[in-house]
Amino acid sequence: MEEPRIRLAHGGGGSLMNNLIRNHFIRRFGDPVLAGQTDSAVLELPGNRIALTTDSYVVDPIFFPGGDIGKLAVCGTLNDLAVSGACPLYLCVSFILEEGLLISDLERIIGSMAATAEEAGVPIVAGDTKVVPKGRGDKVFITTTGIGTIPEEFTAVGSGINVNPGDRILINGAPGEHGIAVLLQRESFRLHSPVESDCANLYPLIREVLEACPDVHFMRDATRGGIATVLCELAGMRNAGVELDEDAIPVNRTVADACELLGFDPLYIANEGKAIFVLPEASAAKALRAMRNHPLGRQSAVIGCITEGHPGKVILNTSFGGQRWIDYLTGEQLPRIC
């Protein structure tokens, strides 16, 4: 018998759709608010300073070493809340399914979302599903929206308004794992040692850092465009100079080799479990200890600092004692010829 697949009728509002929602989404996500199937989730929040974020996920392939589109969709939104200084509280999930998607694949994705959300202690309280005809989508697109509350002392960490010359820049591990893991999987490259996506919920790590050092000046997760892009954004937003030390940036050997091979720069490769932290110099060592004590931050490092010179620009001190500037990526990174 052929494996069951998503049909257009699964989005048609009839019994198939009802079954899909009840037997898959509600059963897996298991939240009473969701199970109520009301038009809106009615929620209570412990504070009135609200963080709200939304993100869409369109990764190809949908399953990759270290994760899948479902885990990504949950972690990505939790991370956007966490780096804003918020405590994530609720998630809302919207699916666009392509006709022909294997129901077993959808189950796997939902299962992974449910497990990730449960581990994070953040319920999925609302959702939506649409089905588009074969060829009008790419298997599954997921949009997640997250709500959290921000304690007053952390309201500025998202915008970085307190960032000052002399501040230290930290990262919680080696950059580039997610982007390279997905690329290698998509292009079926066989490398000696596989690379796993770093896809993870960073809130527990960030909570440790904030508890140890409430004076964090800036946090941002380094997703698309990598850490280079985050630092360019920070330099631009605050008109601050950013200086990085190439030797201090942790390196995953296989990521470095894959980048050499393809002509990519790991600083521009997407991460899904790495964030940039900016702290006053006096707190940097304490934050580093807190980060390294957490499983998601074993390879954490101080990779640079904020300077008064060259405002608005990011400079890399190379291993060779030279300097070069880091700018926004132009177009997409493309593999080179030879």
Added chain:
Amino acid sequence: MEMRHELFRDRTAIGAVAEQIRKTSRKPIRLMEVCGGHTLAIHKFGLRSLLPGTIELLSGPGCPVCVSSQQYLDGCVELSRFGEVIIATYGDLIRVPASASSLEKERGRGGDIRVVYSVMEALTMAEENPGRKVVFLGIGFETTAPASAYAAFVAQSVKRDNFFLYSAHKLMPPALRALADESLKIDGFIAPGHVSSVTGTEIYRFLPEEYGKGVAVSGFEPLDVMQSILLLVRQFESGKPAVENQYTRVVRPEGNRKAQQLLATVFEPADEQWRGLGTIPQSGLQLKNEFEAYDARKHFTISTSTWKEPEGCICGEILKGLKTPRQCPLFNTSCTPDNPVGACMVSTEGSCAITYKYHFT
């Protein structure tokens, strides 16, 4: 996969070679790094700052994307507009501007343009899409040409009649001869290591013998490039130009015979247009008549009449080592990596893109 490139990035070892270069170099010397890979290493690792003022480094024509003629690029765009065609290409080519469009723009308009990492993927693509015609954009020098030759060879033996090669493959020696003929003030060439791994080192013999210019076949890591510069400085100071092979871990004097045979089986030399350098006799590779069934130039009607080089772009002079990117009036004004006017601003190995990315101003 095992790579030990950090051995060739060792600061102390490189410092020692730099010291020897400083001690040896007396007279001003102009060296051309022929290959874009060398230009990239020089800029990325800041090698210039380690060299004495006597040494001037010029970028050469060895970036396959940069030397692709406007006519060829227009041809690529035209091919992508045939409904039945899937264009399979190495990634660098996607954003290069043609006269009025680019493959990137054509993809946005619905052209089926796919990035591949190897020509064999294009062949598989042809097998998987029997109702379509897969055109592989064959660019590059002796480095990538054997792979294209192999694909054509396999296509013929399995009768994959919906696979086509649009060849703009080029040969390096005729281009070096053309540069030497122009009596540009170049004292030595840092010769491309990957090309030489196929061709061997004998192909450069004419440069010292007929033109009195030194050659060092070089690897692509910073230590490789520095050692090659030292070899060329020594040749120059002693007045004895020669062909020396720094890249012995990869390049054998006779090259890769199998790859050479494959090239000779599938391709024959033809006059070829180089962007900025003009037409260089017998410098291109076109499919032999036995393989014409796989030749996109023969299968499709591609018009070639309307092409024009972008105005103001001095790519030609840059590719010949006569000018540097910063001397171009378009550099960082109307020509940037986001909006490139010429190919040299697109490719990761183009000297304009490298100057833009790695220079600190």
